[in-house]
Amino acid sequence: MSGAGDILILTKAEPEEGNTGYAQGGVAAALGHGDSPALHGADTVAAGDGLCDRRAVEVLVGEGPGYVRELMDWGARFDLEPDGTPSLAIEGAHSARRVLHARDATGREIGRVLWQRASSLPGVTVQSHARVVDLVVEDGRCAGARFIGLDGGIHPAAADAVLLATGGAGQVYRETTNPGVATGDGVAMAYRAGAAVADLEFVQFHPTALKVEGQPRFLLSEALRGEGARLVNTAGDAFMERYEAAGDLASRDRVSRAIAREEMRTGGPVFLSLQQLDPAYVHSRFPLIAEACRKAGLDLARDPIPVGPAAHYVMGGVVTDLDGRTTLPGLYAAGEVACTGVHGANRLASNSLLEGLVFGARAANGMKEDGNPGFQGSTVPRFERSAEPLNPGALEPANPGTLEPRNPGTAEPRNVGISEIQDLMWRKVGLFREGAALQEAIDALDGPWRAADAYLRGGGALDGNQWRALNLLSVARLIARAALRRQESRGAHYRDDYPVRTDINWNRRIMETIDR
Ligand SMILES: Cc1cc2nc3c(=O)[nH]c(=O)nc-3n(C[C@H](O)[C@H](O)[C@H](O)COP(=O)(O)OP(=O)(O)OC[C@H]3O[C@@H](n4cnc5c(N)ncnc54)[C@H](O)[C@@H]3O)c2cc1C
Structure with missing residues (x-):
């Protein structure tokens, strides 16, 4: 970023290794005919089940299309229609076709463009295999970080401002779609350093991870169901309508729970079936997924594909305002590690790549422009403290x-x-x-x-x-x-002992700061 001074990017593995590189379905933006930021915002708020920060949602859906276009200007190769406009897919809980994709490897394409762009800028140094372990706090302000380098030693990195972009925490769960680097380091470090975290009870479980013994839980994108794939039980019967009016395209938490219930009811596994679709189309539209299935001995277009839920995305994280400021001066956060409030109790599919683009850029601007960095807490609504x-x-x-x-x-x-x-x-x-x-x-x-x-x-x-x-x-x-x-059920958080949403007590978010 020009004019920002020297920037050191520390990444604990190879730069490409993170959740972004595994994102398949795409990035949502209201670019299609008949779509609008207002419609996209309404879908986002509906998925968030009453807990979205509406100002953050307005920023996301309003600024999103501009950042996606900028990405295309920088060379992102999304799939196009014959007339040259982006091909837009539909996913669960979206009311319009608005998901841009690069086959089924959208995140890899976005990552490629962003890394290319970042490394072409003067003053940017990337150090890979540098595991940040702790934040340096001096006089109540984040003044840098400490990291373990390739030599195994601990090294300090002093900085005027620190941006956490450490991604998700799916590895907290036995079943997860997230790669090994997604261990929630940013949340843990920020919490230890005294920054507030929020919404952590909201973990999204993706309903369709490949479920083959001894294989990683490879994600089978929702876009498959968007294109007509059906969830079936051992008898081959499509069952989703028995649980949800929206059927196979109900929200992820509902489909996940329906799969678990159907497994309990039948005592057998659940499958994704694409047998009614054109095999040539399936293989050309989803080459990455087809390859993962092939490695597991399955033909994506022909075989029933065994699937099950897996931890996929953490809605909560380090509390930020609209410009990435955390509650600890000098510390910023963006991407999955941050809790901007856009996702509320559940994330709308394909909104997280967009969140990274929009709020990553805003956080960078915030860091650059903040003469006196400090959290603008007024944008964060009604918190329940639980220190x-x-x-x-x-x-x-x-x-x-x-x-x-x-x-x-x-x-x-x-x-x-x-x-x-x-x-x-x-x-x-x-x-x-x-x-x-x-x-x-x-x-x-x-x-x-x-x-x-x-x-x-x-x-x-x-x-x-x-x-x-x-x-x-x-x-x-x-x-x-x-x-x-949280003694209620809402969004991705489901309590057997409190199965209904209870606005009178719980129309608020839970924030926690360390209590020593
Ligand atoms: C399988 C899969 C499919 C998905 N599909 C979609 C989709 O289609 N659309 C969508 O919008 N979202 C999707 N998501 C979610 C989305 O990909 C992520 O939320 C988003 O990419 C997160 O980006 P990020 O930059 O915050 O984190 P990441 O891309 O995970 O990057 C985090 C980086 O921080 C590094 N890091 C972590 N801890 C440390 C540390 N202690 N020290 C140094 N470096 C560290 C990591 O190595 C990594 O390089 C998907 C996620 C998964 C797992």
Whole structure:
């Protein structure tokens, strides 16, 4: 970004490795005939189930088309109609065709253009395999970050302003569409540094991840159902209409729960069937997905494809205003790590690439222009604060788990059982939630987290794997706490013991700041 001074981009893997590179379906923007930002905004707010920040939504849908056009000017090759206009797909809960796509590898194309653009700018240095582990806070202001470099050593990076763009946290769950880097580091770091986080009970589970034993849960894009693919049970019957009037294109949380219920009802798996579509079209429209299926021994066009829900996207994150400012001066956030409020309780499909484009640019401008950086908190509505421990008894768990230091404050924590966290979150803080199970999850997570936090504050050091574990533990604990606190069902958050939306008590967002 010109005029911004020196910029250091630290990324813990190769630059291309992140959720963006895996995004298939596309990026939503009101560019089609008969569509408008107002319609796109209405769909976004409806999906958000009462909790969207309307000002943030207006910015997203109003500025989105301009940023998407800019991306095309920079060379993004979206699929086009014969007349040269972008080909627009429709996805679940959208009322118009508005999803631009580059076959089924839209995120890769967007990432390619953005990296190309960023590396052509003067003053930008990219350092890959640099895992940021902590933020430097001096005099109540973020003054840089510390990272583990390729040499394994900890290095400081001083900065006037720091932008977190660390992506999602799907790895908190056993079943996820997210790659290994999506461990919620930004949320964990910002929370530790004193910034507010919010909406973390809202985790979107995608209904159709490829479900083949021993294979990663590769995402089978919603665009498949947009093109006519059907969900069927073991008998080959399409079942979605029995659960949802909107059928196969109901919102993701509803389709996910319907799949889980149908699996319970039949005792068998659920499949995605494309057999009624033209095989040549299927293979040319979805080459990446067809290839993933082929590797699993399946023909996307001909075979019933076994699918199941998987954690996909975290609506919550580090609280920001409309220009990426967090509540910690000098610290900004954009993309999936941020909580701008645009998604409310559930994200409309294909809105997150758009959010990254719009609010990433706004955060960059905010950083550049802020003479006196500071959170403009007035844009964030009605928060329920939850800084107090939920259950004092939970602070000393009966089973301390594996991150418990042998001697809190001095001894080094052993490696936490990452798969234990993932399994616990899937079973107790997943698609169907309930008070007692949530409390059990908190009981298991809270003690090890507090012990590790005390160890760090006592000057203790962690290696890269331990940081990964601690970040997962931190985010898991925050999700579980918010999920227990919200005693209703709304958007992607479903409670068996509170199955209805209750506006009178819960038409508000849950924010948490660290309480030491
Ligand atoms: C399979 C899949 C399909 C999707 N499909 C769509 C879609 O069709 N449309 C849509 O709108 N959205 C989609 N999404 C969601 C969307 O892709 C993401 O929300 C979005 O791309 C996130 O972008 P980001 O820049 O915030 O994070 P990312 O693209 O994940 O980038 C985060 C970067 O931060 C780095 N990083 C993380 N922690 C650290 C650390 N501690 N130190 C240094 N670097 C770090 C990572 O290595 C990575 O490079 C999809 C997501 C997945 C997983």
